[in-house]
Amino acid sequence: MSRTRCGPLVGLLLMVGLTGCQHDGATIVPPAGDGPSPVQADPFLGSKVGDQREAAGVKLCWCPPGRFRMGSPPDEPERRSDEAQVEVTLTKGFWMAKYEVTQGLWKRVAGKLPGDLTVAGGEGDDLPVYNVNYPEAEAFCLKLTELGRKSGDLPTGWEFRLPTEAQWEYACRAGTKTATSFGDRLSSKQANFQGRPYNEAEKGPSLNRATKVGSYPANAWGLHDMHGNVYEWCRDWYHEKLPGGNDPDLSMIKGPMNRDGTFSRVRRGGAWCDDGWACRSAFRLRFEPERRYDHIGFRVVAVRP
Numbered sequence: 559m560s561r562t563r564c565g566p567l568v569g570l571l572l573m574v575g576l577t578g579c580q581h582d583g584a585t586i587v588p589p590a591g592d593g594p595s596p597v598q599a600d601p602f603l604g605s606k607v608g609d610q611r612e613a614a615g616v617k618l619c620w621c622p623p624g625r626f627r628m629g630s631p632p633d634e635p636e637r638r639s640d641e642a643q644v645e646v647t648l649t650k651g652f653w654m655a656k657y658e659v660t661q662g663l664w665k666r667v668a669g670k671l672p673g674d675l676t677v678a679g680g681e682g683d684d685l686p687v688y689n690v691n692y693p694e695a696e697a698f699c700l701k702l703t704e705l706g707r708k709s710g711d712l713p714t715g716w717e718f719r720l721p722t723e724a725q726w727e728y729a730c731r732a733g734t735k736t737a738t739s740f741g742d743r744l745s746s747k748q749a750n751f752q753g754r755p756y757n758e759a760e761k762g763p764s765l766n767r768a769t770k771v772g773s774y775p776a777n778a779w780g781l782h783d784m785h786g787n788v789y790e791w792c793r794d795w796y797h798e799k800l801p802g803g804n805d806p807d808l809s810m811i812k813g814p815m816n817r818d819g820t821f822s823r824v825r826r827g828g829a830w831c832d833d834g835w836a837c838r839s840a841f842r843l844r845f846e847p848e849r850r851y852d853h854i855g856f857r858v859v860a861v862r863p
Contacts, residue, residue: 584733585625600862602713604651607733608779611653614706614718615663618653618860619780621729628727629800630840634737635757641840644802646724653860654721654729657771657782658686658790659698667701672850677767678830679852684770686788686855692823692847695720695791695856702858712860720793721859722807723800723842726826729859730839732779737838739777739784744834749774749786756834768830768853785837788855789825789845796822796844820846829853 586607604611604620611618629643661671662683673689675681690698699718706712721729731739737757738744745755747762750769755761772782794801797813812821822844828837831853835841845854 584728584731586622600713600715602716604653610656610780613653613711613860614702614709615666616702616718616858616860617656619656619729620651621648621654621725621779622651623647623649624728626728626731627735628724628802628840630737630838634838634840635742636835636838637840638842640798640800640842642800644800646728646802646806647804648724648728649805650862652721652725652862654725654779654781655857655859656776656780658788658855658857659695660771661685661687663687664690664698667705668698673852676852680768682770684772685768686771686783688768688788688852688855689850690791690855691850692791694850699858706860716860716862718858718860719863720791720856722805722809723792723794723824723826724806725859725861726790726792727839729779729781730777730784730827732777732781734778734839737840739839740775744785744837746786746834749828749834749837750783750830751786751828751832751834751837752830754833754835756837759834765830784827785839786828786832787830788827788853789829789843790827791854791856792824792826794824796824796842800842816844816846823847825854 607622609620625647627643628646630637630641664687672694679688702718736742740748743757743759745759745762746764750765752764752766768788776782777784794808795813797808801808825843825845
């Protein structure tokens with residue numbers, strides 16, 4: 559079972575034929591079919607990359623349908639063996655939360671915080687929630703869906719979920735092919751991580767703690783803290799080989815068993831307690847779903863199942 563050293567731790571979406579349009583490293587795929595487009599049929603859909611809206615108190619950014627290469631190339635510095643690249647097509651657009659789920663949002667939706675507060679994790683409504691395990695994050699998504707439908711913010715046919723690995727990396731990359739959404743280097747002026755910058759980037763502050771969501775620059779699609787701050791649970795079970803193809807989702811297919819007989823889900827994005835290399839877009843880490851630490855939180859997506 560892999561560990562980090564955390565201890566106990568654009569432009570408009572053009573409807574231009576079926577070949578799609580190129581947006582940096584991602585190919586944005588327009589809707590197909592002879593009838594009215596989904597944009598016309600469903601007003602909840604976004605119309606262009608990075609559109610923003612709010613539902614159930616969650617600020618969201620639109621991630622359109624598209625194709626991208628998931629994982630890291632062989633020459634990416636400090637890559638790992640479970641990052642072999644695959645081609646992925648996401649046939650449906652989705653809304654990704656602009657920020658990691660905060661303590662304030664958690665308390666409003668679910669009540670009492672899921673775990674003990676720590677000095678490093680901190681306390682505050684604008685700080686990410688932490689010490690949350692996978693089942694608790696999934697239960698939160700169900701409650702948030704109920705709240706959104708009750709208020710009328712979330713239409714029938716849409717729900718809040720944890721992102722799949724493919725959705726997470728697609729949104730993190732925001733059209734880029736580089737090691738991070740900010741390029742092939744990462745400074746701690748760009749993301750909240752501790753210690754060594756990635757690939758000889760400029761050294762910045764090392765907070766050694768979580769910080770208020772949105773304190774660092776957003777990526778090109780308006781999403782903050784996809785690199786660093788706290789790790790984020792993904793929907794998938796961990797498999798050593800990345801899933802490719804159309805809309806990959808390994809949430810129901812267990813991967814290899816750990817030595818102790820357990821199985822692991824995936825977490826992404828790096829954290830305040832890691833070096834910069836662990837904040838790369840392709841970096842993935844396994845973790846048993848029942849466990850919790852003060853450097854692990856999550857963010858949600860709004861999707862049409």
